[in-house]
Amino acid sequence: MIKTCYVAGNPVKTDAVREVRSPYDNRLVGTLTLCDHTHLEMAIEAALKGGKKLSRYDRFSILDKTRQLLMERKDLFAQTISAESGLAIREAVYETGRAHDVLLFAAMESLKDDGQIFSCDISPNGKARKIFTLREPVGLAACITPFNHPLNQVIHKLAPALAVGVPVILKPSEKTPLSAVLLTELLYEAGLPHYMLSTLLGPTGEIAEPLVKDPRIDIVSFTGSVAVGKKIAATAGYKKVILELGGNDPLIILEDADMDKAVLLAAEGSFRNSGQRCTAVKRILVHEKIKDAFLEKFLVKAKEYNCGDPADPDTRVGTVIDEGAAIHLEDVVKKAVAQGAKVLSGGKRTGALIEPTVIDNVPRDAEMVMKESFGPLAPILTFKDIDDAIALSNSTSFGLSSGVVTNNMEHAIRFVKELKVGTVNINEVPGYRIESSPFGGIKDSGLGIKEGVIEAMKGFTYVKTFSLPW
Numbered sequence: 001m002i003k004t005c006y007v008a009g010n011p012v013k014t015d016a017v018r019e020v021r022s023p024y025d026n027r028l029v030g031t032l033t034l035c036d037h038t039h040l041e042m043a044i045e046a047a048l049k050g051g052k053k054l055s056r057y058d059r060f061s062i063l064d065k066t067r068q069l070l071m072e073r074k075d076l077f078a079q080t081i082s083a084e085s086g087l088a089i090r091e092a093v094y095e096t097g098r099a100h101d102v103l104l105f106a107a108m109e110s111l112k113d114d115g116q117i118f119s120c121d122i123s124p125n126g127k128a129r130k131i132f133t134l135r136e137p138v139g140l141a142a143c144i145t146p147f148n149h150p151l152n153q154v155i156h157k158l159a160p161a162l163a164v165g166v167p168v169i170l171k172p173s174e175k176t177p178l179s180a181v182l183l184t185e186l187l188y189e190a191g192l193p194h195y196m197l198s199t200l201l202g203p204t205g206e207i208a209e210p211l212v213k214d215p216r217i218d219i220v221s222f223t224g225s226v227a228v229g230k231k232i233a234a235t236a237g238y239k240k241v242i243l244e245l246g247g248n249d250p251l252i253i254l255e256d257a258d259m260d261k262a263v264l265l266a267a268e269g270s271f272r273n274s275g276q277r278c279t280a281v282k283r284i285l286v287h288e289k290i291k292d293a294f295l296e297k298f299l300v301k302a303k304e305y306n307c308g309d310p311a312d313p314d315t316r317v318g319t320v321i322d323e324g325a326a327i328h329l330e331d332v333v334k335k336a337v338a339q340g341a342k343v344l345s346g347g348k349r350t351g352a353l354i355e356p357t358v359i360d361n362v363p364r365d366a367e368m369v370m371k372e373s374f375g376p377l378a379p380i381l382t383f384k385d386i387d388d389a390i391a392l393s394n395s396t397s398f399g400l401s402s403g404v405v406t407n408n409m410e411h412a413i414r415f416v417k418e419l420k421v422g423t424v425n426i427n428e429v430p431g432y433r434i435e436s437s438p439f440g441g442i443k444d445s446g447l448g449i450k451e452g453v454i455e456a457m458k459g460f461t462y463v464k465t466f467s468l469p470w
């Protein structure tokens with residue numbers, strides 16, 4: 001696949017090329033021409049110059065047409081996601097379905113108003129007026145996305161921005177840019193005016209960093225690591241910033257849990273998407289009295305998550321993003337073992353493939369507990385009671401999401417109230433959501449400003465109030 005970046009619809013033709021290779025077998029998946037600072041300048045100028053203003057119906061039609069085109073080419077998208085990221089093809093098919101939903105919901109939402117009315121004669125100090133709110137699009141957005149869901153991360157920024165009529169300069173991950181470029185082409189084909197979208201890839205110092213700092217950009221919407229997110233927070237200057245950062249989500253299994261459900265959620269949460277989800281289960285916290293019973297079933301279940309060739313429809317777990325990431329995961333496991341943990345299954349690495357790994361007796365201060373391990377690791381820790389589980393869960397710097405497995409409503413409510421996270425899912429994996437529900441974390445996982453189609457649309461707008469005598 002030979003692709004280019006795009007400056008407002010114009011293919012970028014330079015000699016600088018990025019080769020995208022499969023993390024599984026290093027075969028060439030595609031090439032992409034790269035941009036430099038002059039392309040960034042052209043993209044900003046084209047977006048600010050603007051063009052045809054889009055009505056709500058125009059925006060609906062473009063998003064809906066993109067959704068239809070995506071479904072027509074879903075195999076190409078799934079194959080591209082899988083090839084460039086190493087994710088199993090079944091995960092890539094699932095991701096394409098999620099992208100469909102994002103487009104569907106954004107198209108639907110683009111038709112709706114969310115204004116409020118405040119009557120002013122509601123106190124002795126009031127008068128006969130009404131105050132109304134409406135939302136106006138910001139001028140220009142910079143969207144920067146990570147590698148782990150090459151299509152879904154991008155669509156979760158583009159669709160809400162375009163739904164409210166905001167032009168975007170997109171900087172996808174250099175590791176997985178091809179899905180983003182395919183989507184860019186789909187949007188143009190669906191009728192998106194070219195000034196509304198530029199997709200740029202190039203050296204960080206020439207594209208991403210100047211983009212973040214540029215005063216002509218009104219909002220930076222970023223999803224990625226804590227380190228880069230905090231750098232963006234420090235350098236963006238006077239503009240809106242949305243940060244969706246890392247996670248270290250627990251699955252908390254209480255004594256009364258339905259064991260089969262707990263086992264399934266633990267495996268799905270830890271191993272799906274090669275464990276490379278911000279909301280993957282990265283710590284399994286089990287009540288000490290049921291740990292042995294849990295492990296007996298979990299080790300059997302973990303065997304079902306075979307890892308291998310991502311293109312094989314029977315593969316459940318593909319590679320992680322590259323060999324370096326797999327080596328890092330191996331190291332993290334070795335460090336935990338040196339602290340007394342025990343690998344019960346998996347753990348073997350071949351290139352960028354790392355087998356789903358179940359690790360028992362993981363100390364509470366192990367790196368894989370305190371930091372984010374972005375891969376198919378399932379560290380098991382125990383707790384003695386609910387106070388202990390809540391304290392253990394809250395003991396890291398992250399606060400993205402969580403899952404609690406229990407049949408006791410009183411306990412469930414305590415966790416909802418006391419976990420310091422953006423989401424608590426009872427009897428579900430931490431990652432459960434629909435594409436339009438509010439999503440995002442607190443503490444090091446984010447600033448508490450949510451995404452998800454509806455909240456992200458709000459993020460790309462300013463609220464204006466006006467009042468009238470009434």
Ligand code: NAP
Pocket residue numbers: 144145146147148153171172173174175204208209212223224225226228229231232244245246247277278279372374400440441445446
């Ligand atoms: P990353 O290294 O932070 O990169 C994310 C994006 O930032 C990439 O496009 C990257 O470009 C760009 N970037 C790098 N340095 C930059 C700088 N100085 N200024 C501006 N942009 C810069 O993250 P990743 O490794 O791709 O993704 C994995 C991380 O994302 C994990 O921590 C995961 O938890 C997090 N994540 C969070 C969520 C959420 O919703 N909370 C969702 C998914 C993933 P290059 O690729 O060109 O370096």
